[in-house]
Amino acid sequence: MTRDSSVLGVARTVGGAVGIAGRHLFRVDSNPVPSEWSHVTKVDPEPEKLLPVLYPLYLQHTDVLSVGGSRSVDQRTTEETFHLLEWTPKPTIHEPSGAQHVSSTTIESATFLAVPEVLNGDSNALVGTLGEGIEYIRESLAPETLDGVLPRWTPDAVSDRLADFLTSWLLHEAVFEAYIIQNPDSAAAREANVTASDCLTVEEARQRAMAAERHLESEILYLEYSGTFGGEEAAATLDAIRDATTWSRLWYGGGLDSRENARAMLAAGADAVVVGNVFHDIAAAERSICTRAADDLTADADEAAVREWVDRHVDVDAFPAVQYLETIPSVDDPAETARAYLVATVAVWMHVLDDGPTPSESLPERYRSVAGPTHADGDDDVRVDEYLDALTSALSRADGGPTGVPVTHLSIHDVVDG
Structure with a gap:
């Protein structure tokens, strides 16, 4: 064994011992998963x-x-x-x-x-x-x-x-x-x-x-x-x-x-x-709900009208969004949160269905007018307006493209296809 290989072997042994001691004796948390x-x-x-x-x-x-x-x-x-x-x-x-x-x-x-x-x-x-x-x-x-x-x-x-x-x-x-x-x-x-x-x-x-x-x-x-x-x-x-x-x-x-x-x-x-x-069940359920809403509501229905329709025609407790949000302990009221998000979702769907792939009113504006205080739950990091701007652009081109939203992955994709 050469001197260089001997030194490397000692260094490897010492490094390994330090790592083991830190992890198990001193409980040093070196795991990269937070x-x-x-x-x-x-x-x-x-x-x-x-x-x-x-x-x-x-x-x-x-x-x-x-x-x-x-x-x-x-x-x-x-x-x-x-x-x-x-x-x-x-x-x-x-x-x-x-x-x-x-x-x-x-x-x-x-x-x-x-x-x-x-x-x-x-x-x-x-x-x-x-x-x-x-x-x-x-x-x-x-x-x-x-x-x-x-x-x-x-x-x-x-x-x-x-x-x-x-x-x-x-x-x-x-x-x-x-x-x-x-x-x-x-x-x-x-x-x-x-x-x-x-x-x-x-x-x-x-x-x-x-x-x-x-x-x-x-x-x-x-x-x-x-x-x-x-x-x-x-x-x-x-x-x-x-x-x-x-x-x-x-x-x-x-x-x-x-x-x-x-x-x-x-x-x-x-x-x-x-x-x-x-989580994916939410998309399937909202497709069904929004299709039914299209028969009863107009694109310019305000927040009160959309919420009234949801309360009358949707069993919110059975909406998968409630079950998803219930698995997150930090969400205080899963049912009410799910209801607020569903109301905003119906409004977006109705707007897109009415105007087709080139909405006359921007989706962010329409979303804000209905979502009101529920907008992004006050979290400035949730880029809903930016996302809806990108969605509007994608719908106007009838495809997501390299810079738009890949709409085929969204519950609303058939609006573009059909």
Whole structure:
């Protein structure tokens, strides 16, 4: 062994010891995932999973947005979703289900890349997909990125080394999200080949979480019931994992549609709860409601008329926005907040339906005239007026274009198409 290699070995050992001591003895929080995040909203780029037309209002209440999906998702739909989320005041992470969903645009837009690892799936879900992703970064994404900054005369050997460095750097900057999938009937389970026999006991989940934190150094441990509520079993598992881990963030997802369920998972030890399907359900419900409103209201209906129509014809308590907002403890009155947002939504829909793709009155002006004191809940960071200006421009061109709003992702998209 040479002296240089010996010095490097000692430095590595000392550095490792300092890191371990800081993390476990002195509880230094070096995890890049903020500890204050307690509510995560998953936004799916799948074409059939639309966003509410006034989605910036709803998303101002969550802590972070997670972009990811699998069915019919590609790089284009992912980039369009990130573009839409530029009008929200919240950080956005990218959790791709396929390596090709990642691009220089998504890397630039995302706070960080979250790489999924399934602890109870097949080997492909743990390392096979990761290997495919690394190959894509090294062979495609890194060279494409470097082509834009390196002069043409750069020697191949230098380009190759820089591509190696960039690949390792992107993985270093990413966070790793270790999944335990407990619903074998879910799409997530099918993707990772998790069957009923692969679902873990509380003790097995605890052991794998410990391995993920101490060996894989996963920044996030994700207990996923995907579409169904885990109840007491999930609570017991969260409690066991929380007791056995110290550094990783512990997230829970699955079947959350009430304040009671969300609080139960947080009380059991989850650092954050993850909500997805119920958020997209808002868009489907508002399409139905606004279509009915078009038969009864005129575009110039004032706030009182719209609110009266909503109160008479909509069971607001059954509106998915209430269930979504109930999962966020900081929202004091989910039902009244949902009602206010629905009134503003109906007004925007009616205005667009009346004027077609070239509204004579700007959407921001119309929105303000109806929303009144509910405008952005007083949060100056929620850029609703800017977003509606962009939406007006997109509707006038009948497509989102590179700088407009990708309207095909919104509940109102058929106004343009039809």
